[in-house]
Amino acid sequence: MDRLRSCFDEPTINDILNVPFLDLRVKMSKLGEGEFRAFLLSVAVLLSQRHIIPSPFCPLCKNSPKTVMHALLECSRAREAWKASDFAHFYLQNNHLDIIHFLSNVFSSLDKGSADLLMCFMWTIWNQRNNQFFNRFTLDPKDMFACCQSFLLQYLDAGLKRFIPSSQGDQSPSVMDWCPPGKYQVFTDAAIDTGKQVFSLSVVVKNDTDQVIAGLVKPVAGLIAPVIAEAKAVSLAVAWTKMINLPVHVLFLDCKVVVDKINKCNWNNSVCDDVLIDVYNSLSFNPRPKVVFIRRDDNTHAHNLAKLGLGLDRQLLWNGSLPSL
Numbered sequence: 001m002d003r004l005r006s007c008f009d010e011p012t013i014n015d016i017l018n019v020p021f022l023d024l025r026v027k028m029s030k031l032g033e034g035e036f037r038a039f040l041l042s043v044a045v046l047l048s049q050r051h052i053i054p055s056p057f058c059p060l061c062k063n064s065p066k067t068v069m070h071a072l073l074e075c076s077r078a079r080e081a082w083k084a085s086d087f088a089h090f091y092l093q094n095n096h097l098d099i100i101h102f103l104s105n106v107f108s109s110l111d112k113g114s115a116d117l118l119m120c121f122m123w124t125i126w127n128q129r130n131n132q133f134f135n136r137f138t139l140d141p142k143d144m145f146a147c148c149q150s151f152l153l154q155y156l157d158a159g160l161k162r163f164i165p166s167s168q169g170d171q172s173p174s175v176m177d178w179c180p181p182g183k184y185q186v187f188t189d190a191a192i193d194t195g196k197q198v199f200s201l202s203v204v205v206k207n208d209t210d211q212v213i214a215g216l217v218k219p220v221a222g223l224i225a226p227v228i229a230e231a232k233a234v235s236l237a238v239a240w241t242k243m244i245n246l247p248v249h250v251l252f253l254d255c256k257v258v259v260d261k262i263n264k265c266n267w268n269n270s271v272c273d274d275v276l277i278d279v280y281n282s283l284s285f286n287p288r289p290k291v292v293f294i295r296r297d298d299n300t301h302a303h304n305l306a307k308l309g310l311g312l313d314r315q316l317l318w319n320g321s322l323p324s325l
Helices: 010-017 024-030 033-040 044-049 067-076 075-082 090-095 101-107 112-133 142-160 226-243 256-264 272-284 299-310
Strands: 184-192 196-208 210-222 250-253 290-293 316-318
Touching: 033 067, 044 142, 044 226, 067 075, 067 101, 067 112, 075 142, 090 101, 101 112, 112 142, 142 226, 142 256, 184 226, 184 299, 196 226, 196 299, 210 226, 210 250, 210 299, 226 250, 226 272, 256 272, 256 290
Parallel strands: 184 250, 250 290
Antiparallel strands: 184 196, 196 210, 210 316
């Protein structure tokens, strides 16, 4: 737990500890076929059969009985999420199967990394469905896969830190990417407070000797997905540095999903990608700065500044060293 607390806030830790795809193969293998079918028939259908709720139909689309298969594969929001994900081809090839054979094909035809990501994606669909049903903040279906990728990468990164020696795992950004004289390094991050329903975007500028020379933090009312917040932080950094004509050599951020999308132009039809396409176009000025992924531990200034922004009521901009964090 101490290791998790050093990397994540409490809501993220709770999410990580409740990831349902862990050991799924083992759990499935211990269930008899009858028990497994009964488990998959659960939710509204089973509750209706026991006269606990009046109707077995899905409370969201109201078109079909609410089984696990319907919730994960057939409901309108689930279908939209699948078709906007990297698993769209797999989904279209297998969505005619019952849930048992669908899951069987997941484990038989995909490698372990892809299978883990797909199971995490199914959990994301289920989690967002519950959020919608209980009138909580809900992601657009087109943003679910990006959110799932970000969440899984954070989980895997936290696990890897247990095995990486400090001599390899604690490299500073200046070691990983040398900054030439007269150029600047820009670090971005975002923080979200679901209780206060506010998120914060931060930008920290360092010179070629790794000294903090300027920064910007912007609190925003409302809730958005973490990956969209990270994308907006990058957008804020690019817009600000371009406006003041800052010669940026490299842009660092700790969200690998966003970095990969910018560098590989891996676009989907989503809110996150709309923001990042604008970022990509803005980065096209010469010379084009590099966009580099770093671990959270190497992004401490921007991370702490983003957390500070959650308590502000207006944008803060300064030159010189960081304010007290």
